[in-house]
Amino acid sequence: MSIIQKLKNKVRSRSIHVSYVNVGSCNGCDIEILACLSPRYDLEQYGIYVHNNPREADILLITGALCEQWDDKLVSLWEKIPEPKAAITIGNCPVSGCVFNRRGSYVNPPVSKHIPVAASIPGCPPRPSEIVSTILSLAPEVFKDFEEKKR
Amino acid sequence: MSSSIIYYIREFCRPEWLKKFFFAKTPLLEAPAHFRDYPQLTGNECTHELRCMMICPSPGAIEVLKMDDGTWAPVIYKGHCIRCGLCVEACPDNVLRSGDLLERNKYEKTYFLASYFLHVDDAKCMKCGNCAVACPINKEIDPRLGSSAASSNDDVIMRVKDGRLTFLHPEKCTGCKTCEKTCPNGAITVARVVEGVQDED
Ligand code: SF4
Numbered sequence: 346m347s348i349i350q351k352l353k354n355k356v357r358s359r360s361i362h363v364s365y366v367n368v369g370s371c372n373g374c375d376i377e378i379l380a381c382l383s384p385r386y387d388l389e390q391y392g393i394y395v396h397n398n399p400r401e402a403d404i405l406l407i408t409g410a411l412c413e414q415w416d417d418k419l420v421s422l423w424e425k426i427p428e429p430k431a432a433i434t435i436g437n438c439p440v441s442g443c444v445f446n447r448r449g450s451y452v453n454p455p456v457s458k459h460i461p462v463a464a465s466i467p468g469c470p471p472r473p474s475e476i477v478s479t480i481l482s483l484a485p486e487v488f489k490d491f492e493e494k495k496r
Numbered sequence: 497m498s499s500s501i502i503y504y505i506r507e508f509c510r511p512e513w514l515k516k517f518f519f520a521k522t523p524l525l526e527a528p529a530h531f532r533d534y535p536q537l538t539g540n541e542c543t544h545e546l547r548c549m550m551i552c553p554s555p556g557a558i559e560v561l562k563m564d565d566g567t568w569a570p571v572i573y574k575g576h577c578i579r580c581g582l583c584v585e586a587c588p589d590n591v592l593r594s595g596d597l598l599e600r601n602k603y604e605k606t607y608f609l610a611s612y613f614l615h616v617d618d619a620k621c622m623k624c625g626n627c628a629v630a631c632p633i634n635k636e637i638d639p640r641l642g643s644s645a646a647s648s649n650d651d652v653i654m655r656v657k658d659g660r661l662t663f664l665h666p667e668k669c670t671g672c673k674t675c676e677k678t679c680p681n682g683a684i685t686v687a688r689v690v691e692g693v694q695d696e697d
């Protein structure tokens with residue numbers, strides 16, 4: 346392994362940038378992401394930083410059951426994220442549609458049929474510690490030795 | 497002035513401070529005992545009363561399946577289950593547990609009482625007897641219950657007698673709603689009623 350790769354691994358392990366998108370959730374899961382930022386959980390001490398810009402992000406957090414308007418927009422948003430990237434769905438909604446998946450409702454779950462999803466955190470909503478621990482355990486799998494693996 | 501700057505620089509150069517600033521990680525908060533996580537099996541035998549499936553508010557979250565060894569057991573589907581804990585409380589045999597819910601219910605002497613009410617709309621009913629034949633409890637009590645549902649057994653839940661669907665033992669109903677589903681006219685309805693009860697003493 347080259348020195349530059351080692352350095353990249355080291356830096357990336359403490360610099361995980363996430364962006365989150367609400368594709369039609371009830372806001373419950375978004376509040377739990379917000380709770381991760383609070384002093385009680387303090388996301389940044391683990392080297393996770395939250396942005397609102399997908400172009401700066403490594404990991405996309407998706408909440409919500411995917412309303413029809415998001416069908417094409419989520420894909421274009423996903424394409425804006427530079428490699429290496431990963432998507433994590435939060436809550437039951439992106440998996441099953443949860444409360445919104447009723448007859449006559451305009452939702453189109455699961456999210457994984459639109460973009461590749463690396464991990465999903467079930468729960469309605471999941472606990473903030475479940476969100477943080479999933480990001481922390483997924484990040485090394487995606488980012489470690491990324492350039493070496495690509496070659 | 498300059499001394500305070502030097503003081504600050506000295507403070508920031510302390511190794512413990514640097515170490516804490518760059519590497520401190522508090523362990524993630526643990527779920528408190530009252531947190532209702534996904535229900536897990538306690539090992540008690542499931543008697544297939546299906547109360548968990550009846551009370552579950554989330555579609556497709558719980559299913560009682562026959563295991564390889566022939567016993568019944570509830571299966572929770574993550575991604576559908578919202579961790580409300582109702583199935584844990586509704587189960588009369590305490591097959592499931594979630595957090596300290598069972599202990600707390602025992603301590604507070606709270607439990608759920610389930611009752612089922614049958615009603616037939618005589619104006620819609622055509623006395624075909626499909627409901628009485630389909631009912632699994634009727635089948636157990638009177639295996640010879642035939643297509644006309646004119647049973648001679650007085651222990652059955654319901655039968656067609658004298659040109660009318662009559663309920664003899666509605667208290668034996670387990671609320672499965674098989675009758676409701678088989679009725680071609682939507683004449684019979686089953687109401688499932690759950691009461692939360694607390695013992696005073
Ligand atoms: S999983 Fe539950 S809390 Fe999260 S967005 Fe869906 S309905 Fe809301």
Ligand code: SF4
Nearest residue numbers: 552577578580581583
């Ligand atoms: S905890 Fe609630 S949602 Fe989950 S299976 Fe039990 S009753 Fe259904």
Ligand code: SF4
Nearest residue numbers: 631669670672673675
């Ligand atoms: S609900 Fe089930 S047990 Fe009750 S009468 Fe109907 S079929 Fe029989």
Ligand code: SF4
Nearest residue numbers: 621622624625627679
């Ligand atoms: S199945 Fe319906 S129509 Fe037939 S006897 Fe029962 S309640 Fe009446």
